[in-house]
Amino acid sequence: xxxxxxxxxxxxxxxxxxxxxxxxxxxxxxxxxxxxxxxxxxxxxxxxxxxxxxxxxxxxxxxxxxxxxxxxxxxxxxxxxxxxxxxxxxxxxxxxxxxxxxxxxxxxxxxxx
Numbered sequence: 001x002x003x004x005x006x007x008x009x010x011x012x013x014x015x016x017x018x019x020x021x022x023x024x025x026x027x028x029x030x031x032x033x034x035x036x037x038x039x040x041x042x043x044x045x046x047x048x049x050x051x052x053x054x055x056x057x058x059x060x061x062x063x064x065x066x067x068x069x070x071x072x073x074x075x076x077x078x079x080x081x082x083x084x085x086x087x088x089x090x091x092x093x094x095x096x097x098x099x100x101x102x103x104x105x106x107x108x109x110x111x112x113x
Contacts, residue, residue: 004043009036070106079110 006020007027016039021027027038053060067088070077080091085107093099 002045002048004045006041006043008039008041009034010039011036066110068108068110070108071100071104 005024006022007024008020009017009027009031011017017036020041021030024038024040030036031038050058050060053062055062062083064081064083066079067082067085068077068079069088069092078092078096080088080095082088082091088107089102089105092105
């Protein structure tokens, strides 16, 4: 279960304002300036539904799979377990001090392992 908190200023008569602040510090600062109180509204969410993913899949986050980073020719192909092409390239850069620029490599999915 997750929750969302919003903070509203309340006057001396107990009337809550219409504007809700996302963070307590900002609400507190405004309340001090106006001699008002801060009321926290807590919204709880028991469940959620995935409605969109970049690749149209029905799961998120995407599972890790194997990606090949090919530099120049097949003799210089490195394989990494990652969630995306960008993550695979980042792994390649971190493991190769003389890495090639992104535009000079070919990255492709090699399936699950």
